[in-house]
Amino acid sequence: MTSHDLRATNLTLGYASTDIVSDLDVTIPDGRITVIVGANACGKSTLLRGLARLLRPRGGEVLLDGTSVQDMRSIDVAKVLGLLPQTPVAPDGITVGDLVGRGRYPHQGWFRRWSAEDDRAVAAALEATGTADLVDRQIAELSGGQRQRVWVAMALAQDTDLLLLDEPTTYLDINHQVELLDLLTDLNRASAKTVVIVLHDLNLACRYADHIIAMKQGAIVAEGSPREVVTAAVVTDVFGLACEVVPDPVSGTPMVVPRGRHHAAREVVEALA
Amino acid sequence: MTPALDVLDADVVRSGRRAQRRRSAVVTSVLALVVLGLCVLTLMIGSYAVPAPDVIASLLRLKDDAPTDFVVRDLRLPTVATGLGVGIALGVAGVVFQKLLGNPLASPDFVGVSSGASVLAVSSIVLLDAGSTVVSGSALAGAVLTAALIYVLAWRDGISGYRFVLIGIGVSQFMLAIIGYIVARADVYEAREAMTWLVGTVGQAGTGELRTLLVALVVLVPTALLLERPLRALELGDDAATALGSRVEVSRLALLALSIVLIGLSVAVAGPIMFVALIAGPIAQRLTGPGGSLLAAGLVGAVIVLGADLVAQHLVPAPLPTGVVTGIVGAPYLIWLLATVNREGRGG
Amino acid sequence: MTVLDRPTQRAEASPRERSRAALAAGLVLVAGILLVVCFFSITLGSRGVGVPTIWRAFADYDPDDASQTVIRELRVPRTLIGLFAGAALGVSGVILQGVTRNPLADPGIMGINAGAATCIVFAIMVLGAQDVSTYVWFAFLGAGLATVSVYGIASLGREGATPVKLALAGAAVTAILTSVTSAIVMTNVEALNELRFWQVGSLAGRYFPVFWQVVPFLAIGLVVALGAGRALNGLALGEDLALALGQRVRLTRLVMFATVAVLCGAATAACGPIVFLGLIVPHLARMLSGPDHRWLLAYAVLLTPSVLLAADIVGRVAASPGELQVGVVLGVLGAPAFIGLVRYRNLSEL
Numbered sequence: 001m002t003s004h005d006l007r008a009t010n011l012t013l014g015y016a017s018t019d020i021v022s023d024l025d026v027t028i029p030d031g032r033i034t035v036i037v038g039a040n041a042c043g044k045s046t047l048l049r050g051l052a053r054l055l056r057p058r059g060g061e062v063l064l065d066g067t068s069v070q071d072m073r074s075i076d077v078a079k080v081l082g083l084l085p086q087t088p089v090a091p092d093g094i095t096v097g098d099l100v101g102r103g104r105y106p107h108q109g110w111f112r113r114w115s116a117e118d119d120r121a122v123a124a125a126l127e128a129t130g131t132a133d134l135v136d137r138q139i140a141e142l143s144g145g146q147r148q149r150v151w152v153a154m155a156l157a158q159d160t161d162l163l164l165l166d167e168p169t170t171y172l173d174i175n176h177q178v179e180l181l182d183l184l185t186d187l188n189r190a191s192a193k194t195v196v197i198v199l200h201d202l203n204l205a206c207r208y209a210d211h212i213i214a215m216k217q218g219a220i221v222a223e224g225s226p227r228e229v230v231t232a233a234v235v236t237d238v239f240g241l242a243c244e245v246v247p248d249p250v251s252g253t254p255m256v257v258p259r260g261r262h263h264a265a266r267e268v269v270e271a272l273a
Numbered sequence: 274m275t276p277a278l279d280v281l282d283a284d285v286v287r288s289g290r291r292a293q294r295r296r297s298a299v300v301t302s303v304l305a306l307v308v309l310g311l312c313v314l315t316l317m318i319g320s321y322a323v324p325a326p327d328v329i330a331s332l333l334r335l336k337d338d339a340p341t342d343f344v345v346r347d348l349r350l351p352t353v354a355t356g357l358g359v360g361i362a363l364g365v366a367g368v369v370f371q372k373l374l375g376n377p378l379a380s381p382d383f384v385g386v387s388s389g390a391s392v393l394a395v396s397s398i399v400l401l402d403a404g405s406t407v408v409s410g411s412a413l414a415g416a417v418l419t420a421a422l423i424y425v426l427a428w429r430d431g432i433s434g435y436r437f438v439l440i441g442i443g444v445s446q447f448m449l450a451i452i453g454y455i456v457a458r459a460d461v462y463e464a465r466e467a468m469t470w471l472v473g474t475v476g477q478a479g480t481g482e483l484r485t486l487l488v489a490l491v492v493l494v495p496t497a498l499l500l501e502r503p504l505r506a507l508e509l510g511d512d513a514a515t516a517l518g519s520r521v522e523v524s525r526l527a528l529l530a531l532s533i534v535l536i537g538l539s540v541a542v543a544g545p546i547m548f549v550a551l552i553a554g555p556i557a558q559r560l561t562g563p564g565g566s567l568l569a570a571g572l573v574g575a576v577i578v579l580g581a582d583l584v585a586q587h588l589v590p591a592p593l594p595t596g597v598v599t600g601i602v603g604a605p606y607l608i609w610l611l612a613t614v615n616r617e618g619r620g621g
Numbered sequence: 622m623t624v625l626d627r628p629t630q631r632a633e634a635s636p637r638e639r640s641r642a643a644l645a646a647g648l649v650l651v652a653g654i655l656l657v658v659c660f661f662s663i664t665l666g667s668r669g670v671g672v673p674t675i676w677r678a679f680a681d682y683d684p685d686d687a688s689q690t691v692i693r694e695l696r697v698p699r700t701l702i703g704l705f706a707g708a709a710l711g712v713s714g715v716i717l718q719g720v721t722r723n724p725l726a727d728p729g730i731m732g733i734n735a736g737a738a739t740c741i742v743f744a745i746m747v748l749g750a751q752d753v754s755t756y757v758w759f760a761f762l763g764a765g766l767a768t769v770s771v772y773g774i775a776s777l778g779r780e781g782a783t784p785v786k787l788a789l790a791g792a793a794v795t796a797i798l799t800s801v802t803s804a805i806v807m808t809n810v811e812a813l814n815e816l817r818f819w820q821v822g823s824l825a826g827r828y829f830p831v832f833w834q835v836v837p838f839l840a841i842g843l844v845v846a847l848g849a850g851r852a853l854n855g856l857a858l859g860e861d862l863a864l865a866l867g868q869r870v871r872l873t874r875l876v877m878f879a880t881v882a883v884l885c886g887a888a889t890a891a892c893g894p895i896v897f898l899g900l901i902v903p904h905l906a907r908m909l910s911g912p913d914h915r916w917l918l919a920y921a922v923l924l925t926p927s928v929l930l931a932a933d934i935v936g937r938v939a940a941s942p943g944e945l946q947v948g949v950v951l952g953v954l955g956a957p958a959f960i961g962l963v964r965y966r967n968l969s970e971l
Contacts, residue, residue, distance in 0.1 A: 016429075054515050078518025085512030089375055092555075093563045097289050105506050106518040110499065114290070116283070123283040135289060138563065158517065376785070383792040426960055435785050436963060439725070442788050443959040446729065446896050450952020453821040457946065461814050468813055472803045547800055597807060600800025607793050608774070615777035615786055 003030045004080060004161050004194065006051060010060030013043075013050040019058065020046040021218040028162075031192040033185065035205040038215035039239050044198045045086065045166050047215065051196070052083040052164050078106035082160035084151055086167050090139040096150050097135040100125055103157030125156035129183060145176035152180065156187070162194045163187075169199065177201070181208045202239075206230050206253040214238050230254040297561045297569070304560070304572035311579040312357060316349045318587055351483060355475045355542055356579040356595075358486045360549065362539040364574020365497050365567050366532035367550025368557065372508050373528055374434035377614050380551035381536045384441025388448035389419020390540040395452055395467045399459040405479035408470070409541030416537030419444060420529065473544035473596030475582045486538045493531055497567050500528050504567075546596045548603025549577050555610060577602075644916050647909055651923045662700040662930045663692060665938060698829045703933055703947075704926045705832075705839040706824075706892050709884035711925025712846040714899030715906070715918055719853040720877045721772060724904070724962065725784040728764075728885045729896030732795040736767025737889035738820060739798040746805050746812045753890055754834040760890040761838075765882035767794060772878070822895040822948020824933050835887045842884040847922065849877060850915030857914065895929075895948050897955025902928050904962065 007027040014020045021043040028034055028051070036044045049055045051062055053069040061068040069077050082103075090099065103125065104118045126132040129149045139147060148168060155163055165184070169177040185208055187193050199205045205212060206226040213223040214230075216238045222229045232245050235256055248255040316328045321344050323331075330336050331345040367380050374384075381387050393415030397403040403411070423444055427436040452471070456464050470477070503524035506514040514521050536550070553574035561569045581598040664670050670688050678689040678697075710728055717726035728734050740763030744750040750759070775782040775790040802820075806813045855868040863870050888895070905928075906920040929947065932954065936945035 049512070052516055054512050073518075074515065074520055075518035078516065081516075083512070083516035085510065085516065087510065088513040089508065089510035091372065091375075091508040092377060093558060095293075095563045097286060098293070098563055101286075101290065102505055102509060103517070105502075108502070110502070116287075119283045119287045119290070123286045126286070132285075135285065155516075376789070378789045378793065382796060383789065426964070429964065438785055439788055439963045440960050442730070442792050443956050443963065445792070446959070447952055447956030450821075450896065450949050450956075453817075453952075454946060454949040456817045457821045458943075459817075461810065464817050465810060465813060468803065468806070468817070472800075472807065547796060591808065593804070593807060597800065597804045600797070601804060604797040604800060607797060608770075611774045611790055611793055612777055615774060615790075 002161060005030065005063070005065050006081070006162060006194070008047075008051060008060065008062045011047075011050055011057055011062060012059035013046050013055050014058055015046075019218065021050065023060065024218070024220060026213065026220060026223075028194060028196055029211050031188075031194055032210035033188050033195045033197070033208060034211040034213060035209035036196065036198045036213045036215060037200075037202055037205050037238070038221075042215045042238075043218040044215050046218075048083075048164055048166050048196065048198050052081060053077060054083070054085075075106050078158065078160070080160055081162045081164065082155045082158040083164040084155040084166065084168055086170070088151055090147075094139055095135070096126075096131060096137050096139065096142075096153075097122070099139060099150060100131075100135075100153045100157050103154040103159075106158065121157050121159050125153040128156055128187065129153040144171050145173065145179075148172055148176070148180065149183075152183065160193075162196070164196045166198050167200065168197065169201070169204070177204060184208070202230065202235070202256045203248065206255065207248060207251045226253050230256065293562055297566055300561045301566065301569050301572065304557075304569060304576065308357065308572055308575045308579065311576060311583070312353045315353050315356070315579060315583060316345050318583075319344070319349065351480065352475055352582065353579070354487060355483055356582050357575050358483070358490055359475065359539040359543045359546065360553075360575030360578035361490060361494065361571040362486065362535040362574070363546065363549040363578070364553035364557070364571040365494060366535040366539075367552075367574070368554030368567055368570035369497065369504065369528050369532040370550070371554050372504055373525060374437055375508070375510070376434055376438060377555055377610065378551070379434065379438050379441075380548075381532070382545070382547060382551055383445065384438055385423055385443075385445035385448060386416050386420050386441070386533060386536050387540055387545040388445045388452070389422075390416035390537055391471055391545050392448045392451050392455075393418075394470065394540070394544075395455050398467050398470060399455050399463045402463070405477075406481050409479070409482035409485075409538075412541040413534075413537035416533055416540060419448070420533040424529070469594055470544045472594040472600075473540075473546035474585075474594035475543050475546075475578065476586075476595075477543065482538075482542050486542050489534065489538050493535060494568075494571065497528075497531055500524065500531070501567050504528060543578075544594075544596065546578065546581075547600045548607060549574050549599055552603055552606050552610070553577060644910065648916075648919055648923070651909070651920060651927070655923050655927045658927045658930045658934070659700055659704065661934055662703065663696045665934055694828060698832045699824050699933075700930065702832050702835075702891050703824050703930045705836060705843075706888040706895075707898070707926030707929035708843055708922045709839050709888040710895060710899040710929070711902045711906070711921040712843060712918060713881045713884045713888075714903040714925075715914065715921045716846060716849065716853065716877050716881055717899070718903055719914055720856055720874055721776075721782050721787060722857065722859065723782055723784055723787050725788055725900065727897070727900030728881070729894065729898070730788055730900060731768065731771045731791040732798065733764050733767045733771070733881065733885045734889050734894035734896065735795040735798045736763035736765075737761075737886045738894045739763055739802050740766075741819075741890060742802050742805055742812075742816055745815070746809060752834065753831050757835060757838065757887055757890040760886035761882055762886075764886035764889065765879065767798070768878050768882055768885075770794060819893045821946040822893040822951070823946035824892050824929075825944060825946065831891055835891045838883055838887040839891075842880050842887065843922065845876070845880045846884065847918055849880070850913070850918050852877070853914035853918075857912070893948060895951060897951050897959060898925060898929060901955055901958045901962075 009025055011024045012019055012022045036047065038044045050057060053062065056070060064072065064077060064081060100122050104121060107118065108114065126135060129152050131149050131153050134142065134146060139150065142150065152168065168180060172180065181204060184195050188195050209226055212226050212229040214221045214234055221238055222234050230245060232243055235241055235243050242259040244257045244259065245254045246257055313325055313328055317323050317325055323341055323345055327341055328345055331342050370379055370381055371377050390412040393411035394408050397408050397411040401407065423437060423441050427440045456467050459467060503519050506517050506519040507521065507524060511521050554570045557569040557573045577599060578595065581602065582595045585593045585595050585598040663675060670692060674688050675692055678692040682693065683689055713728050717731065718724060737760040740759040741756045744756040744759040750756040771790045771794050772782060775786040806816050852873045855863045855866060856873060860870055902925040903921050906917055906924050910916040910920040932950040933947040936947050936950045939945055
């Protein structure tokens with residue numbers, strides 16, 4: 001796996017009349033798992049879409065190995081950088097094998113249509129996501145968890161060194177969320193694939209991230225290892241949530257425990273002591 | 274990623290893909306044979322029946338038999354060529370629309386392209402008392418202009434299939450109001466001509482526009498088959514298609530333009546024949562299996578139009594326009610399609 | 622589609638609570654507008670007339686005075702039919718948008734008018750029905766069948782009757798009905814000749830007999846509809862919540878659809894299929910009245926006929942000495958409004 005450099009400088013992104021992300025600088029650590037967190041509408045998905053060239057910057061640029069992604073041929077970017085969007089569309093009546101095969105698009109051309117290499121990549125992607133036995137099933141028949149794994153398989157079949165995922169755990173049960181994040185970790189550990197994930201759940205983010213980027217109102221508030229970033233002060237700032245941060249009993253990573261207004265047990269215990 | 278984890282697995286993938294391709298090839302060949310059969314049948318029957326061997330002999334110019342040649346080549350061949358051309362054009366254009374707009378119901382029939390073509394064509398019939406060349410040219414211009422209008426109106430940070438469909442329906446209502454007005458102020462004879470034209474029929478083609486359609490098909494159908502690759506990426510949604518390295522706007526514009534020209538030309542030749550563009554794609558997909566193919570959809574379109582014309586000309590007491598038959602046959606299928614599509618949550 | 626994953630920008634703040642007094646005053650104003658429009662509808666035209674002539678036409682009718690005859694036999698019935706048909710279509714639009722909770726629901730878009738039209742053509746051409754009072758029953762049947770089938774088809778599936786599904790189901794059913802109509806008409810030149818005038822949607826040539834034949838149905842429908850405000854307010858919260866609040870959702874919906882069928886059927890029988898009116902005017906009315914359906918219905922009843930009659934006047938004046946049918950005027954003016962609605966409004970919410 002070759003190393004890559006994905007960064008944004010002075011990046012401004014937006015839709016219609018509003019800027020969502022303004023004048024932002026960020027460098028994605030190579031070969032690590034980066035998780036972007038933040039409250040709703042803080043611009044985290046927008047940033048991811050900008051990094052994946054789905055949005056044309058209004059200012060600044062996104063650089064992949066030193067070249068602006070807007071200047072590169074889209075298909076060349078697609079050989080290095082893959083993205084699983086939030087709401088991909090499964091065409092009518094398509095089978096798992098066919099869908100995963102479409103991830104091979106950037107490696108094929110007008111004349112070079114399908115090769116043994118493509119078959120191998122599809123098979124490996126199915127294998128890695130545990131969807132090999134679904135290969136002839138239709139997408140419409142699958143459960144939400146299976147479907148999400150199939151989409152990940154499609155992104156894997158693209159065989160890129162960088163993989164960006166926009167809220168891949170939405171609509172998944174907690175067990176499937178953990179399963180999916182474990183899978184992404186496996187891929188990162190096995191081949192040093194750079195993974196960037198937009199995630200809602202802070203505790204899962206802490207557990208799986210090597211590097212966390214916390215965003216608020218289109219700007220980066222803090223970034224670094226989970227231990228550095230996820231402190232009670234930052235969480236209160238980013239989410240407006242009063243909380244305690246304790247060590248996760250399983251992984252030792254930070255774990256956020258919200259306070260709320262009705263559960264002041266600690267004070268009670270301390271007062272009694 | 275480490276390739277070739279499991280050789281057996283790659284074999285499974287390969288054999289699955291090959292089986293699918295084989296099925297698709299077999300279905301396409303069978304469809305081609307059926308189309309051929311329908312063409313021959315159309316050339317055979319009528320008030321002067323010609324047996325099949327004679328039809329083939331006449332077509333291949335194997336022997337000279339003036340009356341047979343006249344009936345087969347001069348009287349019936351144009352109808353067959355029209356049915357074939359219009360069917361293929363509608364089938365291919367319809368399936369491209371459905372896949373691009375991500376909705377099996379988004380056929381050019383409903384989203385305003387056909388009605389735009391009709392407005393100009395009917396105006397030229399009624400207001401200019403035009404001949405068939407002008408009528409056809411107007412139809413083509415109408416389709417292109419309307420589609421451009423819808424495209425511009427639906428553009429807002431890009432095109433969403435959902436906005437395209439809704440605005441197309443609005444534009445379509447607008448066009449229908451104008452058609453209604455034109456037909457109401459015409460005299461009876463012109464109104465009748467316009468109404469017949471509006472239903473759509475294979476038998477009314479002029480040789481000039483027929484030739485244009487056939488030439489266009491020779492160029493556009495291979496182009497469409499080449500563009501099938503980006504279409505397969507576009508089907509996954511704009512974000513996924515971009516992520517896969519497809520140039521979304523360029524490919525979409527090319528595909529839309531191609532199918533709009535096909536629709537315009539076929540409306541120019543035969544009028545807006547209902548439902549063919551809508552049902553050819555889904556039927557083809559059912560036959561070829563998941564994925565479907567543009568070629569199969571085009572052939573299904575040809576089967577529908579040729580078959581409907583045979584029924585309209587020979588199986589009913591008085592000959593009817595082809596569009597009446599496709600309308601009546603298409604309607605139940607459409608209702609069924611609406612129901613299943615919505616039940617499966619693909620209706621938008 | 623891409624629209625979904627953006628932060629929803631719903632600029633419109635929740636409409637300010639309008640005081641009852643302001644709402645009532647607005648209603649009086651709208652009623653005033655309607656009166657003015659009615660006046661012009663009677664006086665304007667290729668033959669201009671003044672108030673005294675109108676008065677004399679009824680108080681002291683002189684059959685030899687052409688102006689008085691025009692008023693008695695043409696303009697007044699035309700205006701009255703416009704009044705009732707407009708109110709019927711507007712109220713139907715409000716009810717459909719309320720019941721389906723869908724901002725694009727409209728008797729035209731949903732194919733309800735086309736349903737009525739097809740059954741009327743069938744009754745006239747195939748069964749030989751002669752006058753309005755016979756074929757109006759077929760209009761009800763057609764309108765009812767179209768309403769139920771379009772809504773039924775569109776609401777299959779998890780998300781219910783979304784705007785796209787409803788519009789496509791309407792377009793599809795309209796297409797089917799159109800083919801049936803053309804199949805009937807293609808075999809008969811005379812039928813075709815009649816149909817082409819009728820299917821444009823027009824107030825012209827509708828005389829008192831037509832008015833008396835449809836007005837009972839329209840009046841009953843309007844009374845039921847105007848009483849439906851509270852029920853619609855309940856349904857506006859969504860089926861689940863309405864059920865939780867103790868409303869009989871199915872029954873309400875059934876009654877509402879039946880009312881729409883009667884109103885649209887009778888209106889279509891009287892003046893042919895008219896599109897966009899029932900779609901656009903309720904949105905206008907909602908801007909004035911706010912979300913309470915009781916006020917909304919009252920505003921729609923007064924506002925829709927004003928728009929219909931105004932469009933009719935425009936058609937008469939613009940194309941004088943001929944005339945542009947009101948259906949054409951509304952089709953041409955309504956389409957931009959519809960497109961604006963699709964482009965700039967957040968359609969997932971009503």
